[in-house]
Amino acid sequence: MRIHVVTLFPELFASVLETTMLKKGQERGALAFSFRNIRDYATDKHRVTDDTPYGGGQGMVMKPEPLIAAIEATGSGADRPRRVLLCPQGALLTHARAQALAAYGALALICGRYEGIDERVRAHVDEELSIGDYVVSGGEIAALVVIDAVARFVPGVLGCAQSAGDESFGVQLLEYPQYTRPPEHRGARVPDVLLSGDHQAIAVWRRREALRRTWERRPDLLAQAELSDDDRAFLAALRSRRDR
Ligand SMILES: C[S@@+](CC[C@H](N)C(=O)[O-])C[C@H]1O[C@@H](n2cnc3c(N)ncnc32)[C@H](O)[C@@H]1O
Numbered sequence: 169m170r171i172h173v174v175t176l177f178p179e180l181f182a183s184v185l186e187t188t189m190l191k192k193g194q195e196r197g198a199l200a201f202s203f204r205n206i207r208d209y210a211t212d213k214h215r216v217t218d219d220t221p222y223g224g225g226q227g228m229v230m231k232p233e234p235l236i237a238a239i240e241a242t243g244s245g246a247d248r249p250r251r252v253l254l255c256p257q258g259a260l261l262t263h264a265r266a267q268a269l270a271a272y273g274a275l276a277l278i279c280g281r282y283e284g285i286d287e288r289v290r291a292h293v294d295e296e297l298s299i300g301d302y303v304v305s306g307g308e309i310a311a312l313v314v315i316d317a318v319a320r321f322v323p324g325v326l327g328c329a330q331s332a333g334d335e336s337f338g339v340q341l342l343e344y345p346q347y348t349r350p351p352e353h354r355g356a357r358v359p360d361v362l363l364s365g366d367h368q369a370i371a372v373w374r375r376r377e378a379l380r381r382t383w384e385r386r387p388d389l390l391a392q393a394e395l396s397d398d399d400r401a402f403l404a405a406l407r408s409r410r411d412r
Pocket of ligand 1: 254255256257278279280281282283284285297298299300301302303304305306307308310
């Protein structure tokens with residue numbers, strides 16, 4: 169997958185893309201990144217990319233001409249990437265959306281700054297994506313979140329193809345608790361079942377702990393989860409214990 173980033177601050181990406189999974193993904197040829205600095209598409213002497221808002225008000229708005237030119241420079245025709253504008257007013261990024269975006273051969277992630285973008289830019293993107301119901305100061309941090317979440321689904325990026333699907337939200341359940349050595353730390357013991365070597369019992373324990381955790385923390389997810397009769401019985405027992 170090729171990911172183009174349209175930004176005023178390409179230097180913000182270097183340390184993240186040059187480490188860990190994202191670096192390995194590039195080394196394996198599964199990921200490639202390219203950057204379009206919006207300032208390079210400004211045509212005036214001072215390469216201005218923002219201006220005051222019509223109608224007054226605080227802050228600056230990103231001008232349409234250099235931003236649209238930078239977006240178009242990411243490719244056209246068969247090479248046109250899926251254009252994604254990072255925006256707090258967009259659809260919320262979810263596990264499912266990240267997985268769907270990974271199926272595109274190329275993405276262009278468009279990063280806003282200041283008070284945001286001129287409204288006319290929206291007609292030049294395919295979708296708008298928000299990383300949560302809060303505002304960060306620029307689209308670059310949001311783009312890094314999208315890059316990381318999407319890259320996990322691109323074949324060849326994670327060591328084990330299974331991992332991305334197994335995590336919290338993969339099956340609309342939060343992940344079960346994880347432990348590693350030592351078996352006891354300051355009196356807190358690893359559950360015996362995990363030390364038992366009984367893979368069947370471990371699978372049952374993990375499934376139930378995932379159900380318990382989701383029920384306690386994100387009961388809204390259970391409505392969309394695929395549940396077996398055993399799962400339903402376990403959840404019913406949890407509810408009746410609570411109601412006693
Ligand atoms: C300070 S914000 C502008 C917010 C804008 N005035 C508004 O209220 O919608 C500047 C840029 O940061 C990015 N941004 C901020 N919060 C975001 C979020 N929750 N998700 C995605 N991008 C975000 C967007 O690219 C946005 O154009």
